[in-house]
Amino acid sequence: MTDPAAALAQMLGPKGWLSGEEAEPYRQDWLKRYGIAPLGVARPISTAQVAEIVTLCCDAGMNVVPQGGNTGLCGGAVVERAGGIILSLSRMAAIGEPDAASGSVVVDAGVILSALHDALAPHGLVFPMHLGAEGSARIGGLIGTNAGGSHALRHGMMQNLVLGLEVVLPDGSIWNGLRAVQKDNAGYQLRKLFCGAEGTLGVVTRAVLKLSPAPKQRATALLTLGDSAAAVAFGTYLRGEAGEFLTGLEFFCDFGLSLALKHLPGLSFPLESRGDVHVLVELTSSSTRVQLDDILASALEWGMERGLILDGALAMSDAQRAHFWRLREEQPEGQRLEGEQLKHDISVPVGRIAEFIDKGQALCQGILPGVRINPFGHLGDGNIHYNLSPPQGEADFAGKAPEIAQALAALATEMAGSFAAEHGLGRAKIVLADRNRSPVERDLMARLKHALDPLNTMNPGVIIANPSGKKNFPMNGIS
Amino acid sequence: MTDPAAALAQMLGPKGWLSGEEAEPYRQDWLKRYGIAPLGVARPISTAQVAEIVTLCCDAGMNVVPQGGNTGLCGGAVVERAGGIILSLSRMAAIGEPDAASGSVVVDAGVILSALHDALAPHGLVFPMHLGAEGSARIGGLIGTNAGGSHALRHGMMQNLVLGLEVVLPDGSIWNGLRAVQKDNAGYQLRKLFCGAEGTLGVVTRAVLKLSPAPKQRATALLTLGDSAAAVAFGTYLRGEAGEFLTGLEFFCDFGLSLALKHLPGLSFPLESRGDVHVLVELTSSSTRVQLDDILASALEWGMERGLILDGALAMSDAQRAHFWRLREEQPEGQRLEGEQLKHDISVPVGRIAEFIDKGQALCQGILPGVRINPFGHLGDGNIHYNLSPPQGEADFAGKAPEIAQALAALATEMAGSFAAEHGLGRAKIVLADRNRSPVERDLMARLKHALDPLNTMNPGVIIANPSGKKNFPMNGIS
Known part of the structure; x- marks a missing residue:
């Protein structure tokens, strides 16, 4: 039998197959808690190549770990079993022409989220997914982890934004589900199943994503509140009175603020009063006929009259808006540096x-x-x-x-x-998961994994530790 | 072995087990194309009873067909194989106290959609799913078919509105996934998988549904347009300029209008001009600070100036709004009567x-x-x-x-x-489906069905004709 690494090297060429020192940057997860040296890193340039790689690994009994931007926090995108390879779609990063009339775009899984934002800007369209890692997170990883982020309250998670998918399955076959409609009830909702499957059921190679009209206006406020109960009460009011425009409703506490201010040079807090809780509100609208500033100001007034809001400021420029967001987004970094x-x-x-x-x-x-x-x-x-x-x-x-x-x-x-x-x-x-979810639920997941990946080729040890355990699959098929 | 029908009759009592003449109303589908006499109709009053019924049927090799309001159009909720029973959750119709601060409610699967609408009204909340059959369709059936309807453009389909589920699985075990949060990435998105599974993977018994604030205002227009290209162009404009408020954007053609006017006494068309296409636009807002009538009027002006809209009227009362909607919703009935x-x-x-x-x-x-x-x-x-x-x-x-x-x-x-x-x-x-979807896709669905229902107890013959066919499951588990 041919050496599988040699076969991959030959199939993919020097740019497409990294090993030894070159594979090192892919080894560990973001928090540096997981990861052994992979046999190598495959960097295919086409769906057909992905299928060839998966087929070869399946035949050779090697495991395949898809890795996107490697910004995940749960160690799901690195190798932990000897002989596994990392599959990076970073060279598959094409963005199709957006369909403005229908509100969709076809993208490769290797596209970086912020690159998609940039590409859509001239078309007056947005892909409304925003999170701290958007400068490095890739579409495939965002789908694999069913990413949420700060706009999910309005636009949903990845599973709400994916219309269609192309996936290379664990046996190397290609599922072309690249449809571009919300309403498709022709059987099970496969497109949803792959969102959040963390690469354990196949490799997402392309997606049709749902787009929204770009906001034409934006109103942002930074607030100080007395406690989290006040924040919840104000949030409930906002969802009722301004829910159609509410695109961001974020919070952080005063301890987190202290850490960020202590560790991040140049960061400052623009309000006079501090309190237990700080809230960032952002309203956006794609309509020019809505008085967004008035709507926000009136909501703040409501909150101040009731003593919920102790202090606050409206962003008067994009720079100020960016600064407000930075106070929220630097929370993880401030704490890391502590x-x-x-x-x-x-x-x-x-x-x-x-x-x-x-x-x-x-x-x-x-x-x-x-x-x-x-x-x-x-x-x-x-x-x-x-x-x-x-x-x-x-x-x-x-x-x-x-x-x-x-x-x-x-x-x-x-x-x-x-x-x-x-x-x-x-x-x-x-x-x-094993402690807090029922055996019935864990068994359901194990059954799904086993049904789609019976040889446990794809990202083994993630989501399900032991998909073919006897407990899950008694001989009569009923548990 | 005990006679299973006798066992069910004893378990469920005279209200809970219907057979013979009493089962007749459940026999045929809405379009009267499918259905043989079931062995009987089980009408349980609790999830535990559903589980007992499914376990008994599973053990006896009998198939179980869940039936909601029986308003489906594809024959998915009636018995077609001898010895099957119908499972109706019509006696499980409790609606929990809505959680207004979180925007959710727990409901039994037997709740009729319009009953849920009515129950929420005093709370200032809505469940934003609307379709012609809402007076008889039940939540379980809406989940099973992943219903869409006329508000899906804004609020999504059932899969977007279901936060959590309770499901009796084909082996009689109960999956309690009654969580009440959008963000739950603890493994595969099971809640999505059961949306649209048409009862082939288990019986949905309860659900946590996502609610929205009730609209505080509404603006509705009925329009005549020259052709469907004009309708598409106007729709694109509306999504851009008034997308946040766009709750209904429906169309029907002049032939359909003629049929409805011909067959439905009392129906009239309120515009002077007719054209190839008629469009119903409805904007709603839960904000009091938005000039919804002005926004709609300005959009209509835009359409008229460009010659897209030939005639139109704004609804001046709720009665008129209801009449506009009736013109759209009677389209199926007008044609049926033809x-x-x-x-x-x-x-x-x-x-x-x-x-x-x-x-x-x-x-x-x-x-x-x-x-x-x-x-x-x-x-x-x-x-x-x-x-x-x-x-x-x-x-x-x-x-x-x-x-x-x-x-x-x-x-x-x-x-x-x-x-x-x-x-x-x-x-x-x-x-x-077999002709227009790839063998890879059909095989994926067959694998899922086989994984969760290896004995093919639940609604056999729906979605997948032959889930354990040799083609789908070669001995090595790879196809």
């Missing part, structure tokens, strides 16, 4: 955010007194990045990380929420 | 609707000269109910129905659209 940290990606129903923050604090302090809690994220859809720094003066979490993670996961679960809101399970959260 | 008909449920990218209508007409006339074409539906999302009446003076389609259906399906497919836009495949469209 030292050790624990990240939790929680969602709860939006009306219960304050309750989660209060109960979560009691739980965390009970487990590790003095732990410093930094909740921030998406007030508009209940997604809290509930991150922790060690107690002041401590370097780490005294071995309490798993206990804290489980306590928060159980709380989110009890509140009809999720412990894996927008970052996925990857490898990092399989233990939480 | 005699024989063929229904096709097409979607194409919205910018290509006019192209489809033109090309479709040429195809149909080529196959059956004189056939009378009545396209109507959802201009805003590209969903065309492309229905036909026989040539004037003829009673039927001269055996050409399959040829016409395939020609239209092939055309929609070629245009990146679907031949099963919002009604599903059921039994009626499996032949079209």
Whole structure:
């Protein structure tokens, strides 16, 4: 039998097959917690080449790990089993001509999100997905992780923005589902199944994405509020009175603000008063006949009259707007620079955010007194990045990380929420999934994985640790 | 072995188990094309009872066909194999207290859509799904068929409105996925998979639905346009300038209007001029600070100045608004009363609707000269109910129905659209699916079905004719 690495090298050429030192930049995940040296990195230039690679690996019993921009936080895009290869679609980055009349565009999976934003700008169209990593995250990875981000409250997650897909399946066959319509009920919703599958069911190679008209106006405010209950109350009012325009509703707390101001030179806080919670509101409209500034100002007035809003400023320029957003988006970086940290990606129903923050604090302090809690994220859809720094003066979490993670996961679960809101399970959260989701649910997922990837070629060990375990597949097919 | 029917009768009691004459109303589908007498109709009152029923049927080798309001058009909710039972959740119709702060509600699958609308009204909330059958369609059936309807352009289909699900699986186990958050990426998107599965993967028993604030204002217009190209151009403009408010954008043609006026006493057309195409526009807003009438009036002015709109009227009262909607919604009934008909449920990218209508007409006339074409539906999302009446003076389609259906399906497919836009495949469209979708895609669906329902207990013969066919499952698990 031919050496599979040699066969891949020959198939793909020197630009298409990286090994040794050249493969090193692909080895570890973003948080540097996972990853062994891959056999190599395949960088195909076409769907046909992807299919050839997957077929070869399937035949050779090698595992294939698709990697997009490698900005994921759960270790789902690096090799952990010897002999695996990384599949990077970075050379497949074509953006089709947008169909303005229909509001869609066909893109390769290797397209970087911000490159798509730039390409659409001259057409008066937007792809309304925004997140901190947009300068490096690729469409394929965003689909694989069903990314959410800061505009999801209005436009939904990737699964709401994907009309059609092309996927290379684990056996090397190509599924062409590149349709460009919302309404397609010809059988199971395959396009949804691949959103969030983290490359375990196949490799997304192309997508038809849904576009929106570009906003013609924008109104942004930065606010100080007394506590998270006030933030929730104001958010509820905003969704009712300005829901059609509400594109961003983000929050961060004063501890997170302190860390960002301490560690990031040039960052400043423009309001006079600080409070427990800071909120960023952004309204946008593609209509010129809407008085967006008035609508925002009137909502702020409502909040101030009721004592919910303690201080606030409207962005008077794009530079100021960008500065407001930076205060929110630098939250992870500020905390990273403070030292050790624990990240939790929680969602709860939006009306219960304050309750989660209060109960979560009691739980965390009970487990590790003095732990410093930094909740921030998406007030508009209940997604809290509930991150922790060690107690002041401590370097780490005294071995309490798993206990804290489980306590928060159980709380989110009890509140009809999720412990894996927008970052996925990857490898990092399989233990939480096994503990907090029912055996019935975990078995359903194992069955899906086994049905589409019976040889466990695609990204093994992600989402499902053991898809062909006896527990999941008794001989009579019924469990 | 106990007689399964006797066991079900004993388990469910006289209200819970109908047979003989009592089962007759459940036998046939809406269009009276499918259905044999079921062994009986099970009407459970709890999820636990649903699970008992499914377990019993699974053990006895009997098939289970979930039936909602039985308003489906593809024959997916009636028994076609001897010994099957119908499972009706009509006695499971509880509506939970809506969570206004979070925008969600928990409902039983047997809830009728219009009952949910009524229950939400006092809370200032809406469930934004509207379709002709809303007075009889049940939530379970709407989820099973991934219903779309006339508000889908703004709010999406059922799969966009379902946050969480409870499902009794084919082996009788219960999956509790009743979470109430949009952002839940803890593994595969199971909640999406059951939307549109037409009861072939399990029985949806409860759901957490996403709610929106109730509109505080509404502006509605009925228009006459010269042709479908004008309608598409005006629709594109509206999506750009008033997209945030655009809740309905419907069309019907003059032939359909004639049929409705001819057959439905009391229906009248309020505009002076008629044209090839009539359009209904509805804008809504939950904000009081938007001049909705002005926005609509200005859009109409734009259309009239360009000669796209030939005539139009704004609804001046709720009665008038209801009359405008009735003109659109009576399209199917007017055609039904004309005699024989063929229904096709097409979607194409919205910018290509006019192209489809033109090309479709040429195809149909080529196959059956004189056939009378009545396209109507959802201009805003590209969903065309492309229905036909026989040539004037003829009673039927001269055996050409399959040829016409395939020609239209092939055309929609070629245009990146679907031949099963919002009604599903059921039994009626499996032949079209097998002809117009790739073997790879059909095999993927068969694998999913086999993985979740290996004994083919749930609604056999729907979506997939032969889920365990040798073709789909070669011994090595790879095809």
